[in-house]
Each structure stands twice: as C-alpha cells, then as structure tokens.
Amino acid sequence: MENVFPLAAEALHAAWHHLSLPRAVAQAASGAAVAEAADWWRLVAAVVDWAVPCSVGVLSDMFSFGGRLAVDWESLPGYDVLSLPSKPPPVVAAALDGGLLRCLERLMRRAGRDPQGPEATLLQGLAHRLPKIQGHAFWSYLAPLLAYGAPHQAAALLATLRKLLRTARSRVFGADIPVAEADTHERLSLVITSFVICFLTGFAKAIKESKEITTDAAPEDQPPSPASQQLLSMLSCAACEWLPELSQSLLQSLLSSGMASPRLVSTLLLCISLLEGRCGIQPQPCAAANRNPPDDDDAGGEASGGGEAADDGGWRALLMEEVGAVPLLNATLRMVPRVAELDTERRAPLLHCLVAACCAVAAVDRGMHWPAAEAAAGRPKQQGAGDAAAEVGQSVTEAAAVQVPAAAAAGASGTAAPAATPLRSQSGLLLEAAASLHSCGDHHMAWNAECLAGYLELGGDGACEALLQAPPPPGPLASALPPPSEARRLLPGRCANPRCTNLEGDSEADLTLKACAGCGAVGYCCRPCQTAHWRAGHKEECGGMRGNGGR
Structure with a gap:
C-alpha cells in the first residue's frame, strides 16, 4: 500500500498535461473538458483520502504533490467581488465538482491532528507553490472557491x-521566524497563519480597489450577483471566525514578551480600521462647545461613541468585545520603542496601521477615552497625563484578563502586565510613533498621532482635530458585507466550549453536538469539551437554568 502514493502522484502529474481544460480559453471550454477535469480532481481527492495516510515515501514527493493543488484561477480584483458572474469559471467549476473544497478541509484537519504527518507536508507544498502562481496567494486561491462552492x-x-x-x-x-528554524508543529502553524494573513491582506486590498472603481465599472443600482452575495457572506464569516483568534494570540504574545510579528500585527490593525466603518457609529467631535465627555448615565439614547445605530448587526460587538480592540491597541503601543529597531520597509507600514487603528477605535469609542474603570474608581474626569497612564495601565491589565482565556493565561504563567508595573503613557508612545513616521515620510499619519497624543495628555478633554475630520466612507465592498448576526447563520453548529480544538473527522460540518444533560441549552462535540466548559463556569450557569425551569 505504501507504494500506491508515488505511482498515483506520478500518474496524476502526467494526466494534468493531457487535460483539455487547462489549455482551453475559458469561454470556449466545453462541458466535456470540464467533466474530464472534474474527474481528475476526484482522483486527487481519493489519493489524499486513501493513499496519502498510508504513504511512507519521500517527503519531497509529498511536498511536490501539495504544490499540484495550487492552480491558477482567474484573478479576483476588488471590483469583481461585487460583480462576479453567476457561473464559475470552468477551471473553478471543475475543481469544485471534483471535491477540492472538502479535500482542503480534510487535509487541514488531518494535519492539525498530526503535524508530523504527510498531510502537513502537503499543505506546506501548497503554501510554497501558491505565491508563485497567484498574485495574492491564498486570497486569490480561496475566494473563488468560497464564492461558488457549497x-x-x-x-x-x-x-x-x-x-x-x-x-x-x-x-x-511572537516573531517572523524562518521556516528552517521551526519545529514540525511550528511549521504547520506558520502555514496556517500564512494562509489567513494572505487572505485577509488580499481582502483588504480588494476593499481598497472597490473604492477606486468608477460607477461605470460597478453600477450602484445593480445588486451583487448570487455568487458575489455568497462571497460577501463568507468574508463576514471569516472576519467573525479569524479576527478574535488572531487578536487573542497576538495580545498574549505582546503581554508576555512585548513584541509580536510585525506582519501579523499590521494585518490585524488594518482589519480593525476597516471594521470601524461598519460599526454604525459616527465620530463624536470633542469640540470646544462640548469639552466634557458625557457621563455613562447619560448614554440612554447614545452609545459612548455617539450616534450609534439602533442595530449594527453586531459589528461593534465584534470589534470592541470579541476582537478586543482596546486592550490590543494598548498593548501594541508598547511595541513602539522596539519597532524603531526594524528597517523602514517594515517599520513604516506597522506604525501607519497602528495610528490608523487608534483613530478608528477612537471614533467608535468616544475619542480614545479608553479607561473604562474611571467612573467605578471614582476618579475625576479631568486628569493629568501621569494619572491617565496609570489608569490605562489598570485598564489594560483588567481587559487582558478578560481577553486572554483562563487556560491560555495559566499556560503563560503571569503574562498579564502587573498593576505595579505602570505602562508608559499612550501620549508619549504616540509621539514616538509620530517622530518615526515623520522620518519615514508619512507626515499625514504622523500628524494624526500628534493630535491623538495631545488629546490624551488632556485626559480626554478638548478637541482632537484628527477625529474632527469626516471619516471616509467604508466603500461599496465593505458596505455590502452582511453583518455578523446574519453571516454566522451559515456556520456549522458550534461546541459550547469556547476553546474547542476538536479536529476529528474530515469536516467541521460533520461534528455532532450532544446537548448538555443538565440544561439542554448548549451542546458539546466531545466529553473533554463538556468537562472543560463545566469547570470554566457552566456548572453555575447550568444550575441557574434548571432552577429557572430552562431546558
């Protein structure tokens, strides 16, 4: 059986060059050519399913076969996201008919269960090959599959x-470590994070491109095609699924070591800036006529950000609660002195994204008036920069305790910043960022950082010109994204354990959830998840539900 894989891989490689579809002009591709290519993909899926797990062949052969899964679909610029044709390109249709989407998930789940197994090597081959044929790697590869797949x-x-x-x-x-220096598990982690970051980067570029198109290229009176609507829903799902996980991991790294991968941080901060436009909140100008921010008790008709829409579909909750934008930005600002050690090519975009994200969250959260514990602590609204820094230090510690799960915090043994070690004031760090941005030639974003620094030094009082500017519209692509409350309906049923890592089976959709025998209100995919959630607090919740007659 161990000899089946090399023979099958060689046969599939040879057969690919005799298929009609890859050489055909898309518009002229016949149904027979598509069916022939779909059969090729079915054989690929069968080899992955049956032959790969039994293979003991050379890793280079497995790596090469993974690269065979990387096919060059048609490009997907930003405006195409909103105007996809109703039918997929023939090469995409053949891959989907042949089961590529499920095959990819099967590969990932098996690799996750065994990072030293052959499936992990296949994924590394795919990750290595994609940038050579796709402009935006995993974005250009996955987006058409999400748009037209089941x-x-x-x-x-x-x-x-x-x-x-x-x-x-x-x-x-924690850092951009070379693949050669990573162990087996870390190599798989690098592949997965690379997939996600490449996808989010391509998504962000598509949003930018969609702002630059003319009305002739994308008429506003035409609704998106069904394929475009499906892709938009999947993009919202990706934001809901991936951004909280990236934020928690980066925050933990920042709190424990004071540094994180600049590439990962830049991408996440960019996504935070993009989400701000969907939060249904207009910036609250801190003009001279309204210097004092409203008390918490006055927030009956308005949220702390001012002018919040009656229902934004969960965008603000995603940004501020699940992603935890405030503690993440507070922790990221502490990176600024170490960012100065980076070369200009990496330093400039990171600082640009950091200041832009601060402006975005300031617009959502009442102009960077971040110390949430202020009223409860009985501190005066007016405070000096030193008091503000101490208050923010306490806020970061408390927010980090909520944001980082208890299990992760326990494993890191004291990663949260202790209250006895005050953070440097945000105003000082913003001024450092501004100076560095000036040296990189990014004077406009440096000016924004200086405005925010001055605003912080006044303890949230006074005007902040960077926030008085009218925010740019989110753009047609971002505006068309379904809200999280709607997009999440497409996701498979979720285990009640928030830290579930069960990768059994070939698809998340195949996991069966068993209802809690006590309350019946939540479900679990396995006994370990039920035990972990019970110990994490469901014991008390379950008793309360039963006491109130809930089941």
Whole structure:
C-alpha cells in the first residue's frame, strides 16, 4: 500500500498535461473538458483520502504533490467581488465538482491532528507553490472557491481554520521566524497563519480597489450577483471566525514578551480600521462647545461613541468585545520603542496601521477615552497625563484578563502586565510613533498621532482635530458585507466550549453536538469539551437554568 502514493502522484502529474481544460480559453471550454477535469480532481481527492495516510515515501514527493493543488484561477480584483458572474469559471467549476473544497478541509484537519504527518507536508507544498502562481496567494486561491462552492462546505472550512489558529504554536505570533528554524508543529502553524494573513491582506486590498472603481465599472443600482452575495457572506464569516483568534494570540504574545510579528500585527490593525466603518457609529467631535465627555448615565439614547445605530448587526460587538480592540491597541503601543529597531520597509507600514487603528477605535469609542474603570474608581474626569497612564495601565491589565482565556493565561504563567508595573503613557508612545513616521515620510499619519497624543495628555478633554475630520466612507465592498448576526447563520453548529480544538473527522460540518444533560441549552462535540466548559463556569450557569425551569 505504501507504494500506491508515488505511482498515483506520478500518474496524476502526467494526466494534468493531457487535460483539455487547462489549455482551453475559458469561454470556449466545453462541458466535456470540464467533466474530464472534474474527474481528475476526484482522483486527487481519493489519493489524499486513501493513499496519502498510508504513504511512507519521500517527503519531497509529498511536498511536490501539495504544490499540484495550487492552480491558477482567474484573478479576483476588488471590483469583481461585487460583480462576479453567476457561473464559475470552468477551471473553478471543475475543481469544485471534483471535491477540492472538502479535500482542503480534510487535509487541514488531518494535519492539525498530526503535524508530523504527510498531510502537513502537503499543505506546506501548497503554501510554497501558491505565491508563485497567484498574485495574492491564498486570497486569490480561496475566494473563488468560497464564492461558488457549497455554502455549508465553505463555511465549515472557515471554522476549521479558526480551530487551527487556536492550536497554533505561540512562537509564530511572537516573531517572523524562518521556516528552517521551526519545529514540525511550528511549521504547520506558520502555514496556517500564512494562509489567513494572505487572505485577509488580499481582502483588504480588494476593499481598497472597490473604492477606486468608477460607477461605470460597478453600477450602484445593480445588486451583487448570487455568487458575489455568497462571497460577501463568507468574508463576514471569516472576519467573525479569524479576527478574535488572531487578536487573542497576538495580545498574549505582546503581554508576555512585548513584541509580536510585525506582519501579523499590521494585518490585524488594518482589519480593525476597516471594521470601524461598519460599526454604525459616527465620530463624536470633542469640540470646544462640548469639552466634557458625557457621563455613562447619560448614554440612554447614545452609545459612548455617539450616534450609534439602533442595530449594527453586531459589528461593534465584534470589534470592541470579541476582537478586543482596546486592550490590543494598548498593548501594541508598547511595541513602539522596539519597532524603531526594524528597517523602514517594515517599520513604516506597522506604525501607519497602528495610528490608523487608534483613530478608528477612537471614533467608535468616544475619542480614545479608553479607561473604562474611571467612573467605578471614582476618579475625576479631568486628569493629568501621569494619572491617565496609570489608569490605562489598570485598564489594560483588567481587559487582558478578560481577553486572554483562563487556560491560555495559566499556560503563560503571569503574562498579564502587573498593576505595579505602570505602562508608559499612550501620549508619549504616540509621539514616538509620530517622530518615526515623520522620518519615514508619512507626515499625514504622523500628524494624526500628534493630535491623538495631545488629546490624551488632556485626559480626554478638548478637541482632537484628527477625529474632527469626516471619516471616509467604508466603500461599496465593505458596505455590502452582511453583518455578523446574519453571516454566522451559515456556520456549522458550534461546541459550547469556547476553546474547542476538536479536529476529528474530515469536516467541521460533520461534528455532532450532544446537548448538555443538565440544561439542554448548549451542546458539546466531545466529553473533554463538556468537562472543560463545566469547570470554566457552566456548572453555575447550568444550575441557574434548571432552577429557572430552562431546558
């Protein structure tokens, strides 16, 4: 049986060059050519399913076969996301008919269960090959599959990637480590995080491109095609599934070591900036006529950000609660002195994204008036920069305790910043960022940082010109994204254990949830998850539900 894989891989490699579809002009591809290529993909899926697990062949052969899964679909610029044709390109249709979407999820789940297994090597081959044929690597590769594939399979793949992010080794979030220096588990973590970051980067570029198109290229009076609507839903699902996991991992790395991968940080901060436009909140100008921010008790008709829409579909909750934008930005600002050690090519975009994200969250959260414990502590609204820094230090510690799960915090043994070690004031760090941005030639973003620094030094009082500017519209692509409350309906049923890492089976959609025998209100995929959730607090919740007659 161990000899089947090399023979099958060689046969598939030879057969690919005799297929009609890859050489055909897309518009002229016949149904027979598509069916022939779909059969090729079915054979690939069968080899992955049956022959790969039994193989003891050379790793280079497995690596090469993984690269064979990387096919060059048609490009997907930003405006195409909103105007996809109703039918997929023939080469995409053949891959989907042949089961590529489920095959990819099967590979990922098996690799997650055994990072030293052959499936992990296949994924490394795919990751190595994609940048050579796709402009934006995993974005250009996955987006057409999400747009035209079966919705439940596409959503299941996104959920599987979330679990793989959850199991990623912490060292890959701390620095950009070379693959050669990584152990087997870390190499898989690098592949998964690379997939996610490449996808999010391509998504962000698509949003930017969609802002630059003319009305002739994308008429506003035409609704998105069904394929575009499905892709938009999947993009919202990806934001809901991946951003909280990336944020938690990066925050833990920042609190423990004071540093994180600049590439990962830049991408996450960019996504935070993009989400701000969907939060249904207009910036609250801190003009001279309204210097004092409203008391918490006055927030009846308005949220702390001012002008919150009656229902934004969960965007603000995703950004501020699940992603935890405030503690993440507080921790990221502490990176600024060490960022100065980076070369300009990495330093400039990171600082640009950091200040832009601070402006975005300031617009959502009442102009960087971040110390949430202020009213409860009985501190005066007016405070000096030193008091503000101490208050923010306490806020970061408390927020980090909520943001980082108890299990992760216990494993890191005291990663949260102790209250006895005050953080440097945000205003000082923003001024450092501004000086560095000036040296990189990014004077506009440096000015924004200086404005925010001055605002912080006044303890949240006074005007902040960077926030008085009218925010740019989110753009047609971002505006068309379904809200999290709607997009999440497409995801498979979720285990009640928030730290579930169960990768059994070939798809997340195949996991069966068993209802809690006590309350019946939540479900679990396995006994370990039920035990972990019970110990984490469901014991008390379950008793309360039963006491109130809930089941």
